[in-house]
Amino acid sequence: MNAWLVQHLKAFTWALRRLAAAPVNSLLSLLAIGIALALPAGGQMLLGNALQFVGGSGNHTATPQISLFLALDADRKTADGIAARLKNLANAKEVRFVSREEALKRMQANEGLADVIAALPKNPFPDAFVVEPRDESPAATESMREEISHWAKVEHVQLDSAWVRRLDAMLKLGRIGVAMLTLLLGLGLVAITFTTIRLQVLAQRAEIEVSRLLGAAESFIRRPFYYFGALQGLAGGAVAWLIVSAMTAVLAGPVADLAQLYNASVTLMPLATSDALLLLLLAGSLGWLGAALSLGQHSQN
């Protein structure tokens, strides 16, 4: 083993020993860091589940759709004509026809509505089309809606993008919230590390002084404290991960029950592995940063 590796290994084991030397203090620091990081990590977990629930991955949770309903007296030939015109539209990516019979069948399948529909003298549903636009921007979809609404026998055109936009806005808010929590509590982690490193340096004052007199370079003196800060951050991140995992496990049952009442099936997923690794990486580097700031401050005094 070369000398460089030996020195790093020594600094690392020293840091581990220091953490173990005061178990109560270490545990409290780890808990403080863990709880601080569990907030943004938990937020990220909930956000991930919300995305999962609305059925998309990433930004495109749902594409806007245009629904158009024909007049009740429009016959199948008119519908075919309109289908052809829709397919010719430059901005139409996909056109799906929902016949009045199909609409009736779908509504009958819904328990609450079956009785109501059975009481009706005739099928109240019109033929309908669902169009997915190629260009999803609000301006393009809106102009498409405007154009279609002037066609003959088209009774009503509806742009189903309002809820998408609302959902997007909510998710965006959630993301900003998580980012803000991460920033604030990350700063908290740096502050906690700053203080614990300062205390460690004070506790090791005699050793630091003697080491300097015996020819220790500044890097030799600082190295163990860097390891200490990074290790403490990393362990705190692991605690946060544990907290979020426990939270997921506890909430999974009640969430599933709640979803059941809305006829939906939802499984609460734990924090994604990539997010968890990011959490650990972030916690470790912020601990290192706190140590660096603390040591910088110390050498100035």
Add this chain to the structure above:
Amino acid sequence: MIRFEHVARRYPPGIDALADVSFEVASGEMVLLGGHSGAGKTTLLKLLAAIERPTSGTVLVNGQNVGALKRAAIPYLRRKLGLVFQDQKLLFDRNAFENVMLPLAIAGFSPKESAKRVRAALDKVGLLAREKALPIALSGGEQQRLAIARAVVGRPGILLADEPTAHLDPDTAKDVAAIFHDFHQVGVTVLIATYDDALFAAGASQRLRLSHGRLS
């Protein structure tokens, strides 16, 4: 090997700890530095190890201008020196072996090589049997010998000692003095600040006497 040229060290507010000090020590010499308490002996040793810098003049060690060394270069100077401090500066939460190990750990020796050297140094000062003892469990003379072992474990060319026999009874002091003579015998340059010239007189090639910061 060591050269002082018109060295002065002034502490605020205008107290001259050293003034116009010039002398030279050749390689392999054993030099005694005498003088009453407060005459500037400790300050002189501190200038040699770059613990302090001269206010004026030049301090040369191995041809290197110690007073002008960059901060980052100072550790490498100190590794070439063996320092025995007046207050010993042992670490009381580490045993004898670990105290002597420290300079080697700092210099980056492998654990195996270090252990060999540490045992050799402890053997030299007669403390091999007590390597597991904490400094608090050692007598005053043993603590002083431990401090010497730590100073020489890195096999320095120059050994600097500040009152190494203060607070020791005459017999113990004689033992400690003998250890310094041994190192001088094997070619180490030794500079000892002491009020007890007679104890070290045997091998001394030069005696410097400080009085109020000046050589007399």
